[in-house]
Amino acid sequence: MLAYPGCDIEVRKATSYPGVGFAWDNPLIALPSGISTYSYLSSTVTKDTDGKVWVSGTQNSQGTYTYNAVRSTAADSLDNWDTSTTLYSSVNSNKFGILVPRTTAAMMGVWIDGMAVESDTNNGTVWSGSPEAVATGITGLNSTLSLLSDTDGNIHLAFINNSGNTQYREYTGSWQTVVTLDSNSGNSYPTISINSNNSDLYTMWIRGDDIFYKKGSSSYALGNWDSVVTSWQTAGTNTYTSSNYSGNNLIFAEWYDGSIIKWDQISTASPSPSPSPSPSPSPSPSPVVAGTSTSEVSANTWCGYLPPPAAPNLFNAERNGSKVILSFTQVNYNTSGYNITYGHSAGDKRFSVNFN
Secondary structure, eight states: OEEEOSSSEEEEOBSSOSSTTOOBOOOEEEEOOSSTTOEEEEEEEEEOTTSEEEEEEEEEETTEEEEEEEEEEEETOOSOBOOOEEEEEESOSOEEEEEEEOSTTOEEEEEEETTEEEEEEEOSSOBOSOOEEEEEOOSSGGGOOEEEEOTTOOEEEEEEOTTSOEEEEEESSSBOOOEEEEOOSOEEEEEEEEETTTOOEEEEEEETTEEEEEEEOTTOSGGGBOSSOEEEEOSSOOEEEEEOSEESSOEEEEEEOSSSEEEEEEOOSOOOOOOOOOOOOOSSOOOOOTTOOOOOOOHHHHTTOOOOSSOOEEEEEEEETTEEEEEEEOOOSSOOOEEEEEOSSTTOOOEEEEEO
16 A cells, blocks of 8 residues: 545555556545645555555644544545544644554554654544553654554554654553653654564664664563664665564564665574584593583584574566566675576576676
């Protein structure tokens, strides 16, 4: 699904996704402006656990800014929509938000109004209508917030507070204690991802020109996060970070480095052990000492090689004339290059190319 703002918020659906060269349906209006002088400034799109599509956006109604949300009437359909709901309205132009699904068709909306970060819940039928204060944020799109939900319906929020610190807060039916991930000021562009394999969270942000991150494990209290911030990307004048919502041992982000858009993957695998030295030949078996055990060492370790922690993930192939552009997540450790094998039909491996 793709939603984009203008006078109205229109939504388009990819007809053959996932796949190569998928096509987009014609745009359909999800949130109409109603009046030609009103316009939408931002938009989000997601689906609830029933498969119904949710769209939200901030509308400028001649100086009054409203954060509105609407749900499709049928799963995976954009043809008809329920009546939209205004979650919050004020004269603050610094207003934008995010919707994420919980369980049993329930939803959570989190938005910033001026500098106030607020939330509201939908039980699958109606919004509560009683927004709850979450935090004090900061103005500007570069200091926005990032939001996701896990399989239990808990909400995970990363944001920049009014002191420029990077903070995290979890909602489990009520908002839990705020965790400060980076107490330095001047942070921006927070984004959060979850490893669906083990529910570890990865929060990334920018300070200065560099991208930093911390990993957190359940129950996501202060002591469950990395004690030291990891400096991840230091080259370039980095802005506009965005990371994947979730992935099975696959966490990656993209950003603008001042000249081009780049992306990279954070390794979620445990560090590989150092290779054991080859034992000296012995004319007779070594005695086994009580309380110890013996084990075989793999051929790769004996030879001093370590396997990559994961395989590259090819997530898109796009034909452009006589060329094909492949998009994949790279493997950062224990690799010396890549090999692509291809042919005229499925299973045909007559051609190959190597690159680093």
